[in-house]
Amino acid sequence: MRALRYYEKAGLVMPTRLPNGYREYDPVAVRQVERIRELTSLGLSVAQTRPFVECLAEGHDSGDECPSSLAAYRRAIADLDERMARLARCRDGLARHLEAAAGRAVPSAATRSRQGAAGSVRRRSPSGDGSRISRLVGSRMPAVRLPATDGSSVDLRTLGPGRTVFYVYPLTGRPGVDLPEGWESIPGAQGCTAEACGFRDHHDELREAGAARVFGLSTQAEDYQRELVGRLRLPFAMLADPGLDMCVGLGLPTFDAGGTTMYERLTMIVYDGVVEHVFYPVSSPDRHARQVLDWLRDGRSRGR
Structure with a gap:
């Protein structure tokens, strides 16, 4: 019920007011609400569903048959592509910082005694063994x-x-x-x-x-x-x-x-x-x- 009131306030679904104050929704409104819920589950905002709701109100069998609906699909996909690219850049930047930080990081024990850390290294073939x-x-x-x-x-x-x-x-x-x-x-x-x-x-x-x-x-x-x-x-x-x-x-x-x-x-x-x-x-x-x-x-x- 709360969602219906929200859709009504947004001007997407318009019920008929009965004399007793009750709201009456025609069959198209039911389809409009179903379409809104389907599209918002795919990531569209309620406002972005307007072209599809209006397409149904104009008598079309499907809310995505109108040119405005197709344009809305394209805009939503373009927005997602841009967001994904931006997130990928952020992720790559964070990964580079993490890798650089991990390469610089040395545990405190090693920091306190670098000589001891280096002494734990055992070479099986010394670097000076050029003849080998x-x-x-x-x-x-x-x-x-x-x-x-x-x-x-x-x-x-x-x-x-x-x-x-x-x-x-x-x-x-x-x-x-x-x-x-x-x-x-x-x-x-x-x-x-x-x-x-x-x-x-x-x-x-x-x-x-x-x-x-x-x-x-x-x-x-x-x-x-x-x-x-x-x-x-x-x-x-x-x-x-x-x-x-x-x-x-x-x-x-x-x-x-x-x-x-x-x-x-x-x-x-x-x-x-x-x-x-x-x-x-x-x-x-x-x-x-x-x-x-x-x-x-x-x-x-x-x-x-």
């Missing part, structure tokens, strides 16, 4: 199959002709998920998201310079990396190696932090299944994709 890294050059890729974020699985032994860029990294932060304690004090740990964005932004140039494929690889699980691909809009697939199969097959350097074993940051250029070049250490993750691009272009100019 140099021995990777000329190695054939192992017969390892890893899941990719595009739903496929990649056999590292049969990548196909041409060059493949594998950039290997420890882990990427995720909005709302804490990083390992003392993460920012671990040498070379930070910058994974910036590195991924660099390979994203230079992806087309890398392909033009001779990279047939680009993959990112870490020990993080496939679903974790799939979220990263969607959030950063990466044009290439990420490979998940939680079992450290690449470490076993090639002896890639790793370190332990927060009870988890991760890869140290490096990039391999693989040509026809053989490691052709290794970038290690990677001192500037945010500029590393450009470094790889320059190497590819230099090699192409030499006729490689």
Whole structure:
């Protein structure tokens, strides 16, 4: 009854007043009220239902047969599109702030003793062991199959002709998920998201310079990396190696932090299944994709 009075006050439904003061609603009014309730359940305001109510009052079988009703549909959809776009921009902005804040945040214990946090890191292959890294050059890729974020699985032994860029990294932060304690004090740990964005932004140039494929690889699980691909809009697939199969097959350097074993940051250029070049250490993750691009272009100019 309260809703009917509201519709009447808004001038949408007009009952007939009987001598005894009662209101009498004709059959069209019943259909008008049903239409108002249906449209408001879809998100329209009561005021926005007026064209549909008037269309019924004019004798049409359906309230959306009139041009004014169709125009009202279009306006409502356009308004929703604008609101959704605005909300998406707000959501993306908040996610960026959250990710940046999570990357800066260090638990108070780690803040009080950075040296102790860094001391909890155990390297299985010291960064200074350049000879071990140099021995990777000329190695054939192992017969390892890893899941990719595009739903496929990649056999590292049969990548196909041409060059493949594998950039290997420890882990990427995720909005709302804490990083390992003392993460920012671990040498070379930070910058994974910036590195991924660099390979994203230079992806087309890398392909033009001779990279047939680009993959990112870490020990993080496939679903974790799939979220990263969607959030950063990466044009290439990420490979998940939680079992450290690449470490076993090639002896890639790793370190332990927060009870988890991760890869140290490096990039391999693989040509026809053989490691052709290794970038290690990677001192500037945010500029590393450009470094790889320059190497590819230099090699192409030499006729490689």
